[in-house]
Amino acid sequence: MKTLNAQNHLYSNVEAQLEALRSTAIPSFQERIANIGFDPLQPTNVDILQVNLGKMCNQTCAHCHVDAGPDRREIMTRETMQQCLDAVVKGNIKVADLTGGAPELNPNFQWFVKELRKLNVYVMVRCNLTIILSNPKFNDLPEFYRKHKVEIISSLPHFSRLRTDAQRGEGVFDKSVKALKMLNEVGYGKEGSDLHLNLVYNPSGAFLPPGQSSLERDFKERLGRQYGVVFNSLFAIANMPISRFLDYLVQTENYEKYMEELSNAFNPAAVEGVMCRNTLSVSWDGYLYDCDFNQMLNMTCNNVDHIKDFDKNVLNGRAIKTAKHCYGCTAGAGSSCGGELV
Numbered sequence: 541m542k543t544l545n546a547q548n549h550l551y552s553n554v555e556a557q558l559e560a561l562r563s564t565a566i567p568s569f570q571e572r573i574a575n576i577g578f579d580p581l582q583p584t585n586v587d588i589l590q591v592n593l594g595k596m597c598n599q600t601c602a603h604c605h606v607d608a609g610p611d612r613r614e615i616m617t618r619e620t621m622q623q624c625l626d627a628v629v630k631g632n633i634k635v636a637d638l639t640g641g642a643p644e645l646n647p648n649f650q651w652f653v654k655e656l657r658k659l660n661v662y663v664m665v666r667c668n669l670t671i672i673l674s675n676p677k678f679n680d681l682p683e684f685y686r687k688h689k690v691e692i693i694s695s696l697p698h699f700s701r702l703r704t705d706a707q708r709g710e711g712v713f714d715k716s717v718k719a720l721k722m723l724n725e726v727g728y729g730k731e732g733s734d735l736h737l738n739l740v741y742n743p744s745g746a747f748l749p750p751g752q753s754s755l756e757r758d759f760k761e762r763l764g765r766q767y768g769v770v771f772n773s774l775f776a777i778a779n780m781p782i783s784r785f786l787d788y789l790v791q792t793e794n795y796e797k798y799m800e801e802l803s804n805a806f807n808p809a810a811v812e813g814v815m816c817r818n819t820l821s822v823s824w825d826g827y828l829y830d831c832d833f834n835q836m837l838n839m840t841c842n843n844v845d846h847i848k849d850f851d852k853n854v855l856n857g858r859a860i861k862t863a864k865h866c867y868g869c870t871a872g873a874g875s876s877c878g879g880e881l882v
Contacts, residue, residue, distance in 0.1 A: 572806060581811070581814075588636070593615070594615035608642070616646055624636075634660070636656050638664065653690060657688050665691070682723050686727060693738045723737055775880075802867035807870055
């Protein structure tokens with residue numbers, strides 16, 4: 541499967557995606573949050589730096605909002621990584637969330653992790669699991685992660701082979717289970733261990749995720765009983781109506797229905813905890829965004845737009861940019877890179 545970018549697809553164009561969001565009949569998200577006293581929506585504090593190390597990936601998943609894949613060549617340079625490290629020191633940031641694509645495909649990935657840990661920064665890596673088995677040079681990743689006490693956050697759409705492979709590609713489930721066992725072998729997910737292994741669930745269709753706690757119980761029971769796999773927590777994350785998932789919604793004639801579902805499920809209690817209030821997103825080329833989703837829509841931050849100009853005080857005073865895709869973070873129990881919000 542080629543990425544939308546490689547296909548020169550309509551929705552590889554950011555403006556086309558924004559136009560689709562504008563055209564839906566649901567109410568403006570800005571007006572909706574203004575009615576509950578969040579106008580403008582502002583940060584609580586920049587606590588987490590989420591860094592996209594590149595759009596290259598060994599998989600081409602059907603729901604991917606990054607439109608990542610093997611044919612993408614956007615990769616963060618060491619110079620930009622150093623600017624991120626400088627920002628971490630300047631802003632006294634203690635948590636880094638590394639994502640992609642597959643962040644491990646960046647040739648400077650391990651160097652960056654080591655430099656962050658030298659600064660006593662807690663590091664989370666969004667690992668797709670199959671990268672560990674994709675090439676012998678990545679087979680030692682579990683031991684590297686253990687040595688540097690990296691938290692692993694891994695996507696696994698379902699505990700069934702059929703549903704996982706349908707979303708992420710044939711053979712992905714079996715490789716993911718094997719990678720999970722490798723992580724378990726070095727201590728990840730084990731009771732009493734400080735090596736955290738969390739899974740991420742994304743719905744396979746045009747619907748919101750079910751309750752996170754019950755889903756976590758089901759995953760733990762099935763993966764433990766059938767494969768002997770253990771993990772710490774499961775994060776249930778709603779699919780955003782952008783990029784490939786937007787294309788899926790349009791192709792299946794579910795776009796308006798899904799947007800209406802997000803709008804109707806708007807939860808005012810979720811607004812307070814949306815991740816854009818404590819997390820700053822950095823693109824592969826160093827530009828700053830309020831969140832990973834705004835990054836994919838080229839909606840750069842107000843006040844400061846590049847990591848080289850990082851100023852925490854100025855960024856803490858900015859107004860966060862919103863659009864109708866933001867309903868995805870405030871529907872039902874809410875959604876963030878760490879799962880439910882309420």
